[in-house]
Amino acid sequence: MSFPPIRPELAGIEPYGAPQLPIDRVPVQLNVNENPYGPSEECIADIAAAAADAARTLNRYPDREFVALRTALASYLSRDVAGEITPDQVWAANGSNEVMLQLLQAFGGPGRTALSFAPTYSMYPEYARDTHTRWVAGRREDDFSLDLDVARDLVKTEQPGVILLPSPNNPTGTALPPDAIGVLCEAAGDGLVVVDEAYGEFRRAGVPSALELLPTYRNLVVTRTMSKAFAGAGLRLGYLAADPAICDAIRVVRLPYHLSAVTQAVALAALGHAPELLSKVDELRAERDALVDWLRSESYDIADSDANFVLFGRFADRHAVWQGLLDRGVLIRETGPDGWLRVSVGTPDEMAAFRAALIEVTQSDVNGERA
Structure with a gap:
């Protein structure tokens, strides 16, 4: 060897x-x-002050449940839906990459399948590989849309534990219509349908967010990130919204205190400047x-x-x-x-x-x- x-x-x-x-x-x-x-000088000053406050207690472990951050994220996401997203529906990690990995750790694994439709985000098969999850990739049409009949048949045949659907898709930029998400949520049975909205804030007028479908499908997960629209690529903060039972399940596989006190403080400060950062x-x-x-x-x-x-x-x-x-x-x-x-x-x-x-x-x- x-x-x-x-x-x-x-x-x-x-x-x-x-x-x-x-x-x-x-x-x-x-x-x-x-x-x-980048952020304004005012935003930078608030972030620096928040990091300094967090530094005063670095001898202690951070809030393992990051309640304040989840509350702020839930409030932000609620602006995209008719109802309300609650803190117990929100989970966060070090970038949406770690969010995805935790989902595969909890709901994939040996004997289970993760499925997407190529071309798609190149990290998805790596999450599957790293969690010993079988990987299946269907194909998109020439215009990068999904043939819903073909997609439904593939889901029913493979019975995946997790379906990964970036919308807008990376690398094509194309968004999925709500009916496509609904069809796949129904075809998946108890399998999770993860709609990756890393670029969701950039969608064109009239293109809805999958967040609106959360009350309808308990197996739907919608992921977001602060890396793109929030200009926080260096922050490394990704998050999801889902049924509270899904968030509870992720706790089983998360590493202890996986979000540092500094990360939580900086993310909260940035969320306080959401209008500016999204402007x-x-x-x-x-x-x-x-x-x-x-x-x-x-x-x-x-x-x-x-x-x-x-x-x-x-x-x-x-x-x-x-x-x-x-x-x-x-x-x-x-x-x-x-x-x-x-x-x-x-x-x-x-x-x-x-x-x-x-x-x-x-x-x-x-x-x-x-x-």
């Missing part, structure tokens, strides 16, 4: 991660769907829609986006285009179906730099030709 004695199925696997390059080398970074607008969402939506219009005017194929990124193509050699953009100081993401690229929505200046670089690459490099 070679050293270290890693599990055989993990041997030789590269860890997940998008390229991280210094900003002085690549000034326009549009590859990981960050919010390009740029409308601007980013408008910038996204302008980007979609421009890419279409340049004859690219586009996936309709309800997120803060756009998937576009198609290229005979997408890596050559990605590299050409990088050589010109613009970093985007080489992900999704073959021939497609994904670009995050940035500031107007960043989007202008992206457009100029893309024109230059595709006009000067034959590898930038459309597929």
Whole structure:
């Protein structure tokens, strides 16, 4: 046996991660769907004060149930629904990644199946792998929608313990209609249907949140994050809303005191500035829609986006285009179906730099030709 004695199925696997390059080398970074607008000085001061208060009690363990934070998150989510979401319906962890992993730990595992529909978030099969959960991926249609009859049949055949449905989908940006969620919740029986709304705040007007369906389907889980619309990627705070019994079950697998006192304090301070932190969402939506219009005017194929990124193509050699953009100081993401690229929505200046670089690459490099 070679050293270290890693599990055989993990041997030789590269860890997940998008390229991280210094900003002085690549000034326009549009590859990981960050919010390009940071917090105000007032918000920074309140966060710093909250962290300082938490530091005074770092000799003690934090609130294991993070009641104050769950109460604040429930209040925030309740603005998206006709009724009320209560604190006992909310759970949080270190990013929505840990939320998903905890769901698979509690409701997946040996002898159980997790299911999604490709193309989808590339971490989902890793959560399944890490929890010894069988992974099944159905296929989306050419426009990245779901054929509900096919999807329902697959769910009934596989009987998954957990269905993972990002909406808006990553990497395509496409949102699911409520009827699709309802169909899959009914087909899943007692299996969980997890609607991952990491980009939910960016959805277009008239596109509802799955939160509205929580009273109807007890097996529905809706996850969110403070990384995107809240401009809190460095905070690492993700959360879910679900039936209280689901939150209780997650307690069995959570690590002791998994949310630090500092994380709880900073998240609470940020939530206190929600109107300010979310104030740029409308601007980013408008910038996204302008980007979609421009890419279409340049004859690219586009996936309709309800997120803060756009998937576009198609290229005979997408890596050559990605590299050409990088050589010109613009970093985007080489992900999704073959021939497609994904670009995050940035500031107007960043989007202008992206457009100029893309024109230059595709006009000067034959590898930038459309597929």
